[in-house]
Ligand code: UDX
């Protein structure tokens with residue numbers, strides 16, 4: 001009764017929302033999402049989804065049980081489906097050749113072998129996770145090794161950002177489908193294009209060769225990260241002069257050649273993609289002997305590390321060069337607002353550094369506390385609190401790590417009253433109304449703008 005059967009291996013921040021939207025928009029397809037992590041699958045089947053993403057609950061509620069299914073039976077889903085999305089994580093290698101930079105492809109290869117083992121009919125295999133350029137070729141080699149059934153490997157990188165995943169999926173700037181340019185490759189490409197054409201205007205669906213598709217994903221993330229590092233480098237300069245980084249960002253962003261978005265100075269970018277993908281780009285460049293290209297992209301990461309370190313240095317310096325036993329409240333732990341994800345969150349770095357200086361931390365976050373507990377497991381001197389008012393009570397400083405909208409609306413007078421004096425506020429996201437906080441009594445340290453102090 002279903003016109004197409006689709007499986008997705010990997011039920012994470014990318015696989016889950018993407019398949020939920022495909023199922024929502026294509027009720028005539030059967031969409032099965034599988035994962036080796038049985039707890040994650042149970043959560044997807046329940047009312048408490050394993051990830052927080054605005055709008056996701058509603059989409060899942062509409063499609064689940066109708067044509068969207070979550071299961072741990074990976075082999076059955078593979079066997080039954082004609083199209084298999086692979087959306088497993090591809091962490092950076094921690095060992096051997098390319099450690100710390102190259103992608104660790106062992107999970108991907110395992111999946112390829114599992115697909116091969118479980119398949120008894122031809123399949124289209126789609127790379128959804130970001131992978132190093134030329135991974136599709138390796139996959140083809142593994143999949144077509146014994147000639148039992150024919151596999152076409154397609155690269156269809158996902159450009160959604162966490163926190164806006166559902167809108168990004170429903171109204172993508174573009175969808176990219178890369179394939180081999182053989183007759184079979186082009187046929188497979190059309191099949192994948194047809195899925196998205198159910199709701200995405202044709203002119204927004206781009207097709208390319210498979211290598212261009214793979215490289216476009218790495219390059220897009222590298223360009224986005226580069227914008228943040230560029231504005232963050234300017235924020236450091238602003239702090240030394242009388243310039244204000246927000247004013248500078250507005251002025252340069254109005255140049256239509258530059259554009260206004262992604263110019264918010266911050267304590268640093270985080271997330272599962274930017275660092276990993278740039279490291280990948282660096283590694284690939286090096287392996288082709290392109291040293292200068294490698295150094296160029298590496299510098300985007302250098303500025304990010306610098307920005308995090310600089311933020312902590314300012315905190316220590318301004319709090320009279322010692323934070324031993326001082327309580328510091330970290331407002332937000334997610335790598336950005338509207339997600340429960342803390343992967344590569346700048347808050348992790350900041351928390352660790354403050355603990356090394358023997359501060360006492362009170363971490364609060366509306367959605368990411370469970371992940372924060374895991375990230376800081378085994379470290380002494382950290383409390384985790386749901387309530388930001390409780391986190392700030394008795395603290396010498398509040399440091400804003402994540403731009404949660406709710407922090408703007410807090411009763412900052414009440415927070416100020418409950419804190420030790422002098423009370424410090426370090427705004428790692430330029431989120432709050434600094435002049436008002438200063439009037440209340442805080443010593444305020446925005447990013448890339450003059451500090452507002454009382455001494
Ligand atoms: C990113 C890409 O945007 C997305 O297209 C890709 O598919 C995956 O990687 P994501 O990591 O979910 O998405 O979030 P993004 O919104 O890009 O933010 C990344 C980091 O940059 C966050 O830590 C965010 O707070 C930070 N950021 C973003 C800034 O510091 N300043 C900005 O102006 C924008």
Ligand code: ADP
Pocket residue numbers: 009010011012013014015034035036037040074087088089090107110111129272
């Ligand atoms: P992303 O942000 O890229 O979606 P996640 O880590 O959130 O990354 O999701 C990746 C998912 O892939 C995890 O839920 C993990 O359990 C799953 N996974 C990893 N390896 C395999 C595998 N061999 N088979 C099935 N699922 C896997």
